[in-house]
Amino acid sequence: MTFRKSLLISALMLVGCGRMSREDEFRAVLPTQEMVAVKTPEKSGQALMAEGTGAQSGQNQLSDLYVLTRVTTVVVNGGTLAVLGLVDAVTKYPPTSVTNDTAVWGPHTEALARNTWKLTVKKTGDHTYSYALSAKAKDAADSAFVDIVTGTHTASLDAAGEPMKGFGQGEFKLDWDKAATLPEHDNNVGSFSVKYSRLDDKSTATVDASFRQIKDDKDSSKRVDADYRYAATPGQGGQFDYKLNQDWYKPEGSSSAAPETLTIKSRWQETGAGRSDVKLAGGDLGTEEATASECWNASFASVYLRASYTFPQVRYGTENTDCAFTPAVYSSL
Numbered sequence: 001m002t003f004r005k006s007l008l009i010s011a012l013m014l015v016g017c018g019r020m021s022r023e024d025e026f027r028a029v030l031p032t033q034e035m036v037a038v039k040t041p042e043k044s045g046q047a048l049m050a051e052g053t054g055a056q057s058g059q060n061q062l063s064d065l066y067v068l069t070r071v072t073t074v075v076v077n078g079g080t081l082a083v084l085g086l087v088d089a090v091t092k093y094p095p096t097s098v099t100n101d102t103a104v105w106g107p108h109t110e111a112l113a114r115n116t117w118k119l120t121v122k123k124t125g126d127h128t129y130s131y132a133l134s135a136k137a138k139d140a141a142d143s144a145f146v147d148i149v150t151g152t153h154t155a156s157l158d159a160a161g162e163p164m165k166g167f168g169q170g171e172f173k174l175d176w177d178k179a180a181t182l183p184e185h186d187n188n189v190g191s192f193s194v195k196y197s198r199l200d201d202k203s204t205a206t207v208d209a210s211f212r213q214i215k216d217d218k219d220s221s222k223r224v225d226a227d228y229r230y231a232a233t234p235g236q237g238g239q240f241d242y243k244l245n246q247d248w249y250k251p252e253g254s255s256s257a258a259p260e261t262l263t264i265k266s267r268w269q270e271t272g273a274g275r276s277d278v279k280l281a282g283g284d285l286g287t288e289e290a291t292a293s294e295c296w297n298a299s300f301a302s303v304y305l306r307a308s309y310t311f312p313q314v315r316y317g318t319e320n321t322d323c324a325f326t327p328a329v330y331s332s333l
Contacts, residue, residue: 020162023095026103026121028165029129029153030087035166036080036196038073038207038230040240041066041272041300059303059316063296065276069266072242076209076228079192083149083174086133090119107142114138114183118145127155127163137183146178156199169197176214190214190223204233216246224259227333237269243333249284258283263331271298273324279331280309291330295323 020028090105097104106118116138121131133149136142151172155163176188190213198205209228216222224246232238241264248260260283268274273296280290295304295317304317319326 022098022100023103025163026095026098026123026129027091028163029121029155029168030091030131031080031084031151031153031170031172031196032166033080033084035168035198036084036194036207038076038209038228038240039232040070040073040238040266041268041274042070059305060301063276063294063300063302065264065266065278065292065294066274066296066300066302068264069240069274069276072228072264073230073240076207076230079174079209079211080194082192083172083194086117086149087119090117090133109138116140124152127157129153129155135179135182146181147175148179148182149174164200167198167200169199171195188214202234204231206231218246229331229333235270237267237271237274239265239267241265241331241333243331247283248280249290251284254284256284260285263333265329265331267325267329269298269324272300273298275304275323275325277328277330291328293319293328295319295325297322 089110090108093105093108095103095105096107101123103121104118105120107116108118109116114137115135117133117135119131119133121129124130130152131150132147134145134147136144136146149172151170153168153170156167156169158164171194173191173193175191176186177190179185180189190211192214193210193212195208196206197203207228207230209230211224211226213223213225216224224244226245227241227243229241230238243261243263245259245261247257248262250256260280262278262280264276264278266274266276275293275295278292281288290309292307292309293305294302297303303322304319306315306319307313317323
């Protein structure tokens with residue numbers, strides 16, 4: 001064998017061993033929990049509840065606004081898990097067909113299930129992809145398929161130029177109203193949309209989530225919108241913004257249902273120490289605003305509190321020495 005021929009064979013072997021299969025490529029560009037997870041500091045062994053924390057609130061007690069930040073991120077992660085659960089349920093099976101630019105999983109129906117699912121992933125350009133998870137009633141014609149989850153993704157590439165699973169940027173939408181037309185569905189309404197970016201394991205990860213026309217947890221006959229914005233850099237802490245339009249405040253003797261806008265901005269260091277700044281405005285507050293700021297230490301204990309809406313006003317701590325972040329910064333959502 002000549003030297004030239006041996007080099008050619010070696011090169012072909014390297015290409016053959018390193019090339020990702022089309023099936024693996026299409027799997028790699030689907031969203032993963034790591035890609036869209038909203039992560040906040042966690043107190044080991046501490047059960048966090050959205051309500052009932054007030055009995056223990058106060059200086060050197062578990063911070064209420066830390067708890068609220070944690071609980072709120074659970075809401076966002078719950079929405080993404082709903083999407084990922086649907087995708088995983090379909091892609092655990094081999095694809096039905098794979099071409100150079102399209103992979104299809106299904107149609108597939110779980111045993112005893114009344115819904116049939118299908119996932120289609122398409123390559124739309126260099127390292128860009130789109131996908132649609134659709135469903136129909138088991139006995140319905142294929143023309144009855146409706147898109148429940150739709151999304152796009154631009155892949156991050158490894159040293160070999162292959163898409164890296166769990167990295168990239170894109171967006172997806174879960175349409176609960178369309179899902180409600182299926183024989184089997186949950187009680188959610190409205191839609192949930194996410195824009196995400198996680199280019200590699202060192203870059204800042206961002207997740208922007210929007211809930212549109214979902215049920216008001218205070219009155220299920222009403223619909224509300226909510227927005228969330230998250231950013232975190234490995235080793236450098238992160239921040240989380242939240243906005244919800246709801247009837248938070250009702251003047252005494254008033255029957256007004258005008259919604260106020262609540263915004264929360266939470267920031268934290270890698271140690272866990274952090275701060276939340278809250279603002280309530282609009283609706284029945286008119287031109288007035290209600291604000292609150294709370295700081296917590298690395299053990300998540302409240303060390304600083306100022307609130308404009310309590311009487312008598314509750315306040316403790318010294319901002320310059322007790323807070324990981326100064327001054328107050330309110331969300332721009």
